[in-house]
Amino acid sequence: MAPKLEVEDLNAWFGTKQVLKNINIKIEENAVTAIIGPSGCGKTTFLRCLNRMHEINPDARVSGKVLFNGLNIYGNGVDPVMIRKKIGMVFQKPNPFPMMSIYDNVVAGLKLNGVRDKKSLDAVVRRSLELVNLWDEVKDDLNKSGASLSGGQQQRLCIARALAVEPEVLLMDEPCSALDPISTAKIEVLIRKLAKTYTIVIVTHNMQQAARVSDYTAFFYLGELIEYGPTKQIFENPKHELTEKYITGKFG
């Protein structure tokens, strides 16, 4: 099977500071890939390079290729807006749109891109919320503000919002770091469920989480990809000394 995302010689900068150095990695379809590494090593930056969010920052710069289904998303004439529809993102802190109902939050991406049909929006809301196991908890409160939910519910709402635009890839940047253990467990179950139909890349600081949810793990250190492979192999039999040290908690 061809990889969903193929990163070739990716470099990224903030101003003159290079934060990603020559990254090469192939991300498999319908699998969960975990990105681990110490704070500041470039995990978030890497994730944001995969859907062209990095360039939002005015002094950010990128070079290299990211092939998505074989198409270079940094190629000439590629519209970043289209890429972001296909490669969705969930952030570290739940960020539902303020002043918007739960319903409107879920369909915000569709509505803002011109979908008006009430019936199909209703269906999307139900399907997306069911997908993230939130439907039963909020089905009677769809008109309440998204901000009125608990942190864990908000994060699931944000995942539902990302799924509503029907992406093929979901990038998640430490989606559980602001959540309690029970909400975390719910989201981990959800990630495994989603992996059947979506390609997921998740940044995490939690080794157990990486071991629990991912099929592949990539270890970053100081802007470089040190080691990449099946999660089982990375955890049980790391080839690189740095990887082993990090996984066993010997530095950081």
Place this chain on the structure above:
Amino acid sequence: MRKPNYYKLRLIKDRVMFLLVYLSLALALIPLFSILYEVVQRGIPAINLDFFIKPTPTVGEKGGGVANAIQGTLITIGLASVIGIPVGLMSGIFLSEYSEHKLSTIIRFFNDVLSGVPSIIIGVFAYALIVRSIGFSVIAAAFALSIIMIPIVTRTVEEALKLIPMNIREAAIALGVPRWKTVVAIVLRGARKAVVTGILLSIARIAGESAPVLVTMGFWRWWFAGLDRPAANLALNIFIFAMSPFENWIVLAWGSALILILLVLGINIAVRIFIRGRY
């Protein structure tokens, strides 16, 4: 042994601070309420049916009203808002959302300068630019007032939009929403209460301006007669009437003051009711 003492001391300090805060609040409210009291007390005798349906009386004429001034004020403020709100809104959005753009430094600089310029000077500027070519007119006054309005709207819009966290914008952009749509549908929508409040404040501010109106439109006793002609104005009425020796003009001045305050209050309350109840 010593802890209870500290606690008592803290308690006393707390009480004293509490008292001071309330005292200064009272001190700040006294002028406000005395103005309101004075205006209401003196304005009410002026209020009757004629006051609302008749134009400015001629000298020596009994009765009369300020209907023409209410009309003229609403038209002038309306026209000023039509110019000032979009321009202020756009530059506020630009400063907040495109602050990395080179132009934003220039806009911010001129905006700061503009907000410090005394309103009479803006009036003189409008005089040189417009009055000298088309004459004293609603257009000239509205132009001057809109220039007073722009920096206020710009500043409050910029500040209101900046309160929306960056990660909210990013959430929208990551959904494949174009940037300008993100700004309008997410950022502006999220900040709409603060934006509306800022716009209201600017309207209230120009409703009470008299100096630039005097320079650009002058005094007009009749009904509105076209945008290229002067129109009567409440703030200017107060200024002219209050300094006149005629008793019924002075009564009308107090009445105008009351109406002006109620007008500003009314706009505020109306919009507040309108935006209330939506999260």
